[in-house]
Amino acid sequence: MNTSTHQAFQGEQRDLVRGFTPFPHDRADEYRRAGYWQGRRLDDILRDAARQWPDKPAVIDATGGLTFGELDALADRVAAALAARGIRPGDxxxxxxxxxxxxxVAAFALLxxxxxxxxxxxxxxxxELGHFAEVSGAVGLIIPDVAAGFDYRDMATELVEANPDLRHVLVLGEQGPFDSWSDLRNGPDTTPPAYDVDTTAPAVLLVSGGTTGLPKLIPRTHDDYVYNTTASAQACGLVHDDVYLVVLPAGHNFPFACPGLLGSMTVGATTVFTDDPSPESAFALIDRYGVTxxxxxxxLAKLWTQACEWEPVLPTSLRLVQVGGSRLSREEARYIYDGLTTGLQQIFGMAEGMLQFTRPGDPVEVVANTQGRPVSPHDELRVVDENGVEVAPGEEGELLVRGPYTINGYYRADEANARSFTPDxxxxSGDRVRIFADGPRAxxxxxxxxxxxxxxxxGETVSASDLEDHLLTHPAVYAVAAVALPDDYLGEKICAAIVFRGAxxxxxxxxxxxxxxxxxxxARPDVLVPMPSLPMTAVGKVDKKKVVAAITG
Structure with a gap:
């Protein structure tokens, strides 16, 4: 690396960590001593898999597959092409x-x-993408041409006009006015430039589900995310002969690293991708590839379970089905356990880090009645009351967490961090929980x-306040409350209770x-309920419990 390149690299790295809250030194040292953090780059997961199992199928979709060796070489080729276009470490x-x-291919090439x-x-x-671009200082984006009837190129045109720093737009498919992903993918085999990696710095930025305002960016470091991935694979008992099916959007933390695509790679398991989660399509894929x-x-878990009553091809090879995103009731869990697979695994987690899994081999009482226990021995959990005081064992309260793979702050979000993190x-989490103190569920x-x-x-977390802010810009909307209504299949559906200015x-x-x-x-309302006024609390806030009571009768 020559002097000018080295200086540019240092500048990008300094910009990358601007607005990033690192792990405190004492805790970081503790996680290294425990062996959780090993100084590995996130993309080393693929490099190691290619070294151990070069001819094993790594990823498969409707167009074909790639072995670990092929995927590794392709990631190198595209990475070199990205570097040649001016994309630098830290961008x-x-x-x-x-x-x-x-x-x-794209995720590993960028890494x-x-x-x-x-x-x-x-x-x-x-x-959302304009917000992500502004907060992160992104220099480009990689998109499809058209998917599910939506033309992403039109959106990209709008984004580039509003965000001039988005200099690199790569399109998978018909490129339109932008650059072609295929040109990078099908270029000559070359080696990307070498550079040093600080494994305590961000490797990926995930997006939050959104609790107030637009989604926030979640910085996951090489150290914590490699551990997140490997610990999740161990908690699932993932093995070399497993075949993992990505049904949920691949950019979600859940199918990406819990254990997901990344965790599968750590043991040499194959990953199959589908963008059609319907039982008919998914069951056929499960049967074809022996998905486990x-x-x-x-x-979706409830829909698949119901479909087992009529689909001619059943998912008999499944040994483990993780269910998360929203709480399963005891009845729902038992329905899935009895009708889809006894390999049900309940998951409670967050892209910010903390993961709770039930484990293979747990008794049905635990699987059906809990959302699991921490993945790491060094996960720290507190359950506190509204004053921040820890409650007695087994009592309910808000869950506070920290540990070797839980972030210490959102990316470039000082106000959100002041609300979301304690001084220590x-x-x-914003979740109300209890931790069983005794008995088989302890x-x-x-x-x-x-x-x-x-x-x-x-499975998507929708910010009520963000949706309300959008709706309030409509000239006919005087006041609005976005509330959740129960739904047998979605878990919750979105209801917009609106006071209109006129008709x-x-x-x-x-x-x-x-x-x-x-x-x-x-974030689209499923139900619209016009109301003459919205009930208020004594302190002048909308009383959403009364809104729901008025709607449900």
Missing amino acids: RMLLQLPNSKEFA RAGAVPVLCLPGHRSA VTALVNA GFYR GNIEVVGRIKDVIHRG PVGLADLNAFLDERGASKH
Whole structure:
């Protein structure tokens, strides 16, 4: 590395860690001594897999597959092409590709080039991506041409006009006015430039589910995310002969690293991608490839279970089905356990870090009645009352967490960090829980509610306040409350209770308005209820419990 290149690299690294809250030195040293942090780069997961199992299928989608050796070489080729285009170590790149082997190629190529992927979801639109670009200082994005009827190139045009720093736009498919992903992918085999990596710095930026305002960026370091991945694989008992099916959006923390794609690689297991989660399609893939492990949200798990009553091809090879995203009731868990697989694994976790899993071999009482126990022996959990005082064992309260793979602050979000983290580094989850103190469920956690104002719709966490802010910009909307209503399949559906200024506007028109504003696709009201006024609390806030009571009768 010559002097000018080295100086540029140092500048990018300094910019990368601006607004990043690192782990305190004492805790970082403790995690290294315990062997959790080993100074490995995140992309070493693929390098090591290619070295051990070069001819084993690594990733498969509807267009074919790649072995670990082929995927590793392709990541190098694309990384070198990215570097040649001026993408430098420390640069941030928005990555928004559908479930496919190209997602894996792009993620590892960015990591191999030293860039930091910002893992966007397919449903994010210009409002969210523009926010991510501004906060992260991203220099480009990687998108499909058209997916699920949406033209991402039109969105990219809008984003580039508003964010001139987005100099690199790569399109998978018909490129339109932008650069072609295929040109990078199909170029000559070359080696990317070498560079030093600080494994305590961010490797990827995940996006939060959103609790207040637009989603926040979650900086996951090489050290903590490698551990997140390997510890999750161990908690699932993942082995070399497993085949993992990515059904949920691949940019989610859940199917990416819990254990997901990354965890599968740590043991040499194959990953199959699909963008069609319907039972008919998914069951056929499970049968074709002998899929043994997958991750589902509550609503999808129940749909698959129901479909076992009529589908001609059943998912008999599944040995482990992880279910997370929203709490399963005892009845729902037992329904899935009895009807889909006795290998049900309940998951309670967050992209910010902390993961709780039930374990293979746990008695059904634990699997059906709890959301599991911590992945790491060094996970620290506190359950506190509204004054921040720890409650007695077995009592309910808000869960506070910290540990070797839980962040210490959102990326460039000082106000959110002041609300979300305690002075001694515990993350305020916003979830109301209790930890069983005795009996067969001792040490396991039960999620009993939430404190933050969010709606869990089909596995996506929707910020009520963000949706309300969007709706309040409509000229016909005087006041609005976004609330959750129970739904048998989605878990919760989104209800917009609205006080209109004059004649009510229809649900279809309101959702079209949200489309025009570039609001996230998954943040669309399912139900619209016009109201003459919204009930208020004694301190002048909307009383959402009374709103729900008025709607449900």
